[in-house]
Amino acid sequence: MTTTSPTHPPLPTRVLAEARRSPVLAVTIVLLILVALVGVFAPWIAPYPEDALGNTAPDRSYIPPSSDHWFGTDHLGRDVFSRVVYGTRFGLVVSVAVVCISLVIGIVIGLLAGYIGGWWDEGLMRVTDVFLAVPGLLLALALASALNPGLIGATIALSVTWWPWYTRIIRGEVLSVMGRKHIEACRALGLSHTRVLLRHVLPNARTSLMVQASTDFGSVLLAVAALSFLGLGAQSPTPDWGLMVEQARTHFSTHWWMGTFPGLAILFVAALFYLLGDGLRDRLDPKHTTSTGSGGTT
């Protein structure tokens, strides 16, 4: 499947050709890589790294944006720019963790439901119905408030909330390929169930999963920020974007910079993930070959 034919152009040429074909997608991916690099190299980028780790400096509190403090300082004198830079780590790590955990749960249950069928399918699908019957953020909010508040609790709560979407996708894809000849041939050749599922059924769902997961990185990022804003996610002094906006609330009318920049960071990264999802859908899904940017609902 991954064999490269000798006539294939070298990798840089192919990357350039892809970039020319979907420029928005290329720019989005480059920007997302930059965002990830900001997270990785936060200690070197942040001018006041200690401010992100619990240090306070009351003598320089409430300084408006200036050349020393690009995004100003907050009520405890912490450099907002440094904290926003560090916040990249928490936002990205939690989003990736939630999507990965949900993908694993969703894939396992979806494959089982679609492949075994019958009562298993019926039972598992009714369970996903129940989970999907509660609006996502609300279920996460209820779970997070029952668990110990913190980023771990928020990650668990959001993962429990998110998996049914993947289960639905996987099951649909499984059902659509089950009757096809190549799957029957695999079984006739005596391949094990696990092998058929993982090597021949699952790859069919790759495109749908990639599109859904990239959009979900954005949705989860927003949900984590919302939970932190409500006091159920990250706890002080974690430089989490949602929590930073929450802490800025009481000072907002007089010190606008404290909450404005963390909020812009959430908006920027979430928008990038949504663009990534749209771009991938246009690029990979043969049904959406037009560059109209049309397609799904979210």
Add this chain to the structure above:
Amino acid sequence: MIAYTLRRIGLAGFVSLGVVLLTFAIGRIVPGDPAGAWAGPRAGPEQRERIREELGLDAPVPEQFVTYIWGVLRGDWGVSVRTHRPVLEDLSILLPNTFQLVFAGLFLGVLLGVPAGLLAAHCHNRLPDFGIRLGGLLGAAMPVFWLALMLQLLFSSNLGWLPINGIYDRSVENAYPLSEVTGAPVVDSLITGNWPMFLSSLEHLILPAIVVAAYPFAIVTRIVRANVLDTLGEGHIQLTRALGFSESAVLGRFALRSAWNPVLQVSALIFGSSLVNTFLVESVFTYPGLGNYAAAAAKVQDIPAIVGVTLLVALCYLAANLAVDLLHAALDPRIRLR
């Protein structure tokens, strides 16, 4: 159609039972011990034991679940730890306020989203199209609580055009008492002709409703634009052009028609998301609704209140899904045969 309706209602009933089970489970996973959380940190062991018996926590779990379902059905949704009032009583006061906000937001989102989508399709790949698409992207990726704070900062704190928080002005309410009909102040004051109250509650509704509208606007714009663009190339639209209909008639009367079905399909989803978005919006604007209640409850681990809100919102969402499915089946016979 009758068979489909019955099957769909049966399924909804089954799912609501599942949701009750799910909320029951959430109420039981509190770390440590629910009786401890209920009694507060200063309660002694014997006090905790008494509460344990009072709450029925000494009974086996299946029995507790049956008691819980029975309570939910009879309208006994527990007592809020924070307000010390029956949860259902609190919720029934707040629900109309939240509905007022959600429907105002949805209305605004659709009212602006449909023309925006049409305009974007009309100006395909030109400046207005890019602008509207960017607006849609930002609407979907917007952290609602942040947008709420920014609008509050701009229009209330800095410009002073609109009230900063609340649902109406207390002093206006004292002068012109509101007689309750539906429980939603805007509607009630309109019905009873209480104009000062109507103006007061309307101006308190504007900013929260704009924030709630951001997401529906994004989704509706996107669907309308995509569907109208897909339809424009088709024969029957070309025919209307050839027949000499004006461009606005071609778009608004004929091409738009193909977008209603997809919009209807996602309307329950949009309703659910908007309902949850009000949680954040209400807590920013201290607007007395379900979300503000839940946010306050979450801060003090008031589990009965949170579970109550979750159950109520889930039931509203289920009802919306059911209504949309039935409406969809009534309009499109193919659905019923699946």
